[in-house]
Amino acid sequence: MFAARQRVACAARQLQRTARTYASDAHAHHKPAAPVNESFGTGSIITVAVFLGGVVLLQFVPKEGEKSTILSLIDKYTSQAKDWEEINTLHTKAAQQASFDRNLFENASNKHRYVDVAYPEAIQSHAPRNIQAGHLNNMDWAVEHFRQEHLKDEERKAIALAQK
Template sequence: MFAARSRAVCAARQLQRTTRTYASESHGHHSPAPVNESFGSGSVIALGAFLGTILVYQFRPEESDNWTPSSLLNKYRSKAEDWEAINSLHTKAMEQAGYDRNLFENGSNKHRFVDVSYPEALQSHAPRNIQAGHLANMDHVVEHYRQQHLKMEEKKAAKLAAAKAE
């Protein structure tokens, strides 16, 4: 490893070093004669386009004239009156939909029964984003099942007492 390094260093020393030349140095050279530069075609085109748009704007037709390009643009332009009409129609449609829904949902009570296998299914959801008073009060259901449990426990106790008495 060391032998390879020493040989590489020796080879690097034997290479000739080139001297660096800088373009900014002038060793007796004279600069070329000044050249007359023009604005170029890009700047002439930009200036012409600017002046052309000013001329077109000067000779545009009045608002009262029925000019085809402006009438085409006005057709696709949104106006406050159009939005007001659209919003009023939307509001009327939403009011009618609310009235119809209320009519259908509160029309009869014959489809109100929901069969669930256990009462807790009515409240088996995450308790987030619930408004106050939204959940149904289930105290009467809890009390009903508690009474059933007490009756069953009394029957079991009576059976055990009868079994011991024999």
């Protein structure tokens, strides 16, 4: 019975809270609003500024036959076909000179050239665990083998070139 009383009291409090009336606002005792100093709005100021900016901009429009400052700035930062043609010509000349130099140095003398095998240890590359000191193979024979094959290949190329 005590729990039922508590629930009824809680419901009564809720009803009182929702049934409030504000009768004091219903009377005509309102004070008039204070005078406000109204100014031009932001939109009006922006409109006038855009209009005046347009007038100033029209003063600087170039005469017929002249180039405007804005267009000259755009042309300054855009690439022209003649610039690209000059750059490509210089690049082609540099590539031709580099290929000539490389051909000159590559074909100067093939007898005494050292053939660099990238890293001969790759033939026996494996995990370095459980290897006792001094048990790695000497790879000088592989380097010499590939050098001899290179020399034979160069001699074969020279003979084929001489026959043509």
